[in-house]
Structure formats: structure tokens, C-alpha cells
Amino acid sequence: MPAHTEIAQGEATFEGHIGVINSLEGPGVRVLNAEVGWVDPDNRIVYTKIGAVQYDYLFIGTGMVFADWEIPGLAKAPNYSIYYGKTALAYYDATERLKKGTIVIGIPQAPYKCGPAPFETASMTYERLKKKGADFKIIILDANQRPAPGPDTRRKIFLDFINKTNGVIEYHSSEYVKSVDPVNKTLESTKGEVYKWDILMIIGPTHAPDWLIATGLAKRFVDVDRRTFRHVKYDDIFAAGDAQGFTNYGYAVGSGQVAAESLARALGYEVKDPTRVISNENYNNLYEGSYVHIKLRVPVGGQEEGVAELVQGNTYKSVRLGWIKGTVSIYPTRF
Structure with a gap:
């Protein structure tokens, strides 16, 4: 995701961040490049546009979709979302041409892709246009109660930055886009409230792809047990990343790590150095949520001792210290 914010600022190219799907192939791995249209979880069949595939276990990593069509008028307006390659490039071109005007950034109710991205976009756009001498304003309408760049210390950095812009960036919490008049x-x-705009960067409401919802595997997002990322109804289905609504500050790799370990166990393999999943009752100062996933990266007096020390400590300080030292990775999730 950071690549898209850089593309939207002219600091990276779209081509430089494209991978080759076939490179995923390897021993025992076959890649089928086809669009999925339906899943029959009872009969373990995935239907694609080029045929059906039978499975023993299914891993869902489709990401989420942005439902721009749920906002009246938005589909008819030029919306330069940074979350797509072409529109990220178009955002850069449009803002480069802007000599005077207002940019409106709309942020939906979490979760959405890469929480810090719209705030990074606002900050980086401010710096770039300020250097160009443009006369502009950036208005951020955030459906959430507070910014999403992470813990309070990181939120403070962004809010302090806004204050230093002397009103050029306006941040409105608990407020989102209801409708757009493209004319x-x-x-x-x-x-x-009614806002004038010259450039729009609206992130549409988010949810899992429609076909996942239609199959009953998802409501807004795929229904998984956040301790294992295994589906709550079908024990042969796993999901990770944005498809299951990774709602707290963290990375898709965190849920992918735990889901991969769960899938390996289901296949009968032993998982060495597994991610520890503990109740979050004593970690509310670290992250809001129900579970904290801890992955030991560097031995601390022996791997088992290191994990035991963190778990038994039951304090924000002990886990935070381990995180800073690089001895643990923390993957927070919540229901």
C-alpha cells in the first residue's frame, strides 16, 4: 500500500510495483489466473470464469472492495482514489495542475486498506503543493472518531502536523460523504454540511467482494475466528488480510502468518516457533481488541523463556519493550 501513496505523489512508478503472478509457481504450486465468481462451500468447489476447481482447503485473500456506488453521485464524479494504480496517477496529475482550489479526502468507517494512507496522502500533498506555491485547502472527512495512523503517539504526530498548516488542512472526525454533486x-x-471541491479523493465504503457475501461466507467481511483466521462455520476455509476485516492497526502479513500456521496444522504439519495468541484483557493500553498475536523473532534468553516473560508480564510495558527491541512482532485483531 505505501507504493500507492508514493505513486500519487509522483515519487514512484506503477510499473515498478507490478509483480508477475506466474512467479508464484513452484513445486506443488499451480497458478490459475482467473476471476472467481462463486464458491460452493458445502461441496468444496470454486467457480471461475474459465471453469470450476475442487478444493480440500480454501484460503481467501481477495482483499476488500470500495463500494463507491453506495454514495449517490460519486460514480459520476472524477474520484482520484489512491488505491488504484490509474487513479493514483491521475491524482498526481490533477494536483500538479492545481494552482488554486480545494481537495476533499473522504475516509469511510474502518476497516479500510492501510489506515495511514489517506493521512500520508494529505501530508505529502500539502508539502508538494506548498513548494509549488499553490493556493489550496485540503479537507479530510473521516467517518471514524480519530485518525488511523496507529497508536496515540502516531496520531499526535499527524494532528500536530495539521495544526502547523495554519488551517490549510482541515480534519473533521465522525463525518463522511453522504452524496456528491458532480455538476x-x-x-x-x-x-x-456542504463542501465545495475541485479534486476528490474519496475512499468508498468497504466490504468483502459481493460474491463472498452472497455465498454466506461473509457478512460485511469473511467470518473468521480471529485466533486462527479459520472460518467460524467451515473448518476447511481460512481467510486473512482485508477480506476478513483486519480492523486494528497492523498489517495483512500478521493475519496471514497466523492463518498459514492454522492451515499447516490442519494439513497435519507441526509448526515450529508458532505465533502465540493470548487474551487481550491485560493489553488494552497497547491496542483495543480481543486478542494479541505475538510472534517471537529473536530469542530472548531462549525462545520459550522470551515468550513466557512477555505473557506472564501482562503489562503494556513488557510487550511494548519487546516490540521496540525487535524481539516480537505484534499482530492485533478484534471482533
Whole structure:
């Protein structure tokens, strides 16, 4: 995701961040490049546009979709979302041409892809346009109660940055886009406010792909047990990343790590140095949530002792210290 924020600022190329799907092939791995349209979980069949595939275990890593169509008028307006390659490039071109005007950034209710991305975009755009001498304003409408760049210390960095812009960046929490008027270039917010815009970067409401919801595997997102990322109804289905609504500050790799370990166990393999999953009752100061996943990366007086020390400590300080030292990876999740 950071690549998209860089592309939207002209600091990276789209081509430089494209992978080759076939490179995933290897011993025992076959890659089928086809769009999925339906899953029959009872009969273990995935239907694609080029045929059906039978499975023993299914791993879902589709990501989430942005439902721009749920906001009246948005589909008819030029919306330069940084989450797609072409529109990220278009955002850069549009802002480069801007000599005077207003940029509106809309952030939906979490979860959405890469929480810090829209805030990075606002900050980086401010710095770039300021150097160009443009006369501009950036308005951020955030459906959430507070910014998403991580723990409070990181949120403070962003909020302090906003204050230093002397009103050029406006941040409105608990407010989102209700409708867009593409003709008059205005939008109405969920608080009834009307904003003029010259450039839009609206992140649409998020959910799992429609076909996952239609199959019953997802409500808004795929229903998994966050301790294992195994589906709550089908024990042969796993999901990780944005498809299951990774709602707290963290990375898709965290849920992928735990899901991979769960799948390996289901296949009968022993997992060496497994990720420890503990109740979050004593870690509320670290992250809000129900579970904290701890992965020991560097032995601390022996791997078992290191993990035991962190778990038995039951304090924000002990886990935080281990995180800073690089001895643990913390993958927070919540229901």
C-alpha cells in the first residue's frame, strides 16, 4: 500500500510495483489466473470464469472492495482514489495542475486498506503543493472518531502536523460523504454540511467482494475466528488480510502468518516457533481488541523463556519493550 501513496505523489512508478503472478509457481504450486465468481462451500468447489476447481482447503485473500456506488453521485464524479494504480496517477496529475482550489479526502468507517494512507496522502500533498506555491485547502472527512495512523503517539504526530498548516488542512472526525454533486462540484456530508471541491479523493465504503457475501461466507467481511483466521462455520476455509476485516492497526502479513500456521496444522504439519495468541484483557493500553498475536523473532534468553516473560508480564510495558527491541512482532485483531 505505501507504493500507492508514493505513486500519487509522483515519487514512484506503477510499473515498478507490478509483480508477475506466474512467479508464484513452484513445486506443488499451480497458478490459475482467473476471476472467481462463486464458491460452493458445502461441496468444496470454486467457480471461475474459465471453469470450476475442487478444493480440500480454501484460503481467501481477495482483499476488500470500495463500494463507491453506495454514495449517490460519486460514480459520476472524477474520484482520484489512491488505491488504484490509474487513479493514483491521475491524482498526481490533477494536483500538479492545481494552482488554486480545494481537495476533499473522504475516509469511510474502518476497516479500510492501510489506515495511514489517506493521512500520508494529505501530508505529502500539502508539502508538494506548498513548494509549488499553490493556493489550496485540503479537507479530510473521516467517518471514524480519530485518525488511523496507529497508536496515540502516531496520531499526535499527524494532528500536530495539521495544526502547523495554519488551517490549510482541515480534519473533521465522525463525518463522511453522504452524496456528491458532480455538476456543481459540491458534496453533502453526513452532518449536513456542504463542501465545495475541485479534486476528490474519496475512499468508498468497504466490504468483502459481493460474491463472498452472497455465498454466506461473509457478512460485511469473511467470518473468521480471529485466533486462527479459520472460518467460524467451515473448518476447511481460512481467510486473512482485508477480506476478513483486519480492523486494528497492523498489517495483512500478521493475519496471514497466523492463518498459514492454522492451515499447516490442519494439513497435519507441526509448526515450529508458532505465533502465540493470548487474551487481550491485560493489553488494552497497547491496542483495543480481543486478542494479541505475538510472534517471537529473536530469542530472548531462549525462545520459550522470551515468550513466557512477555505473557506472564501482562503489562503494556513488557510487550511494548519487546516490540521496540525487535524481539516480537505484534499482530492485533478484534471482533
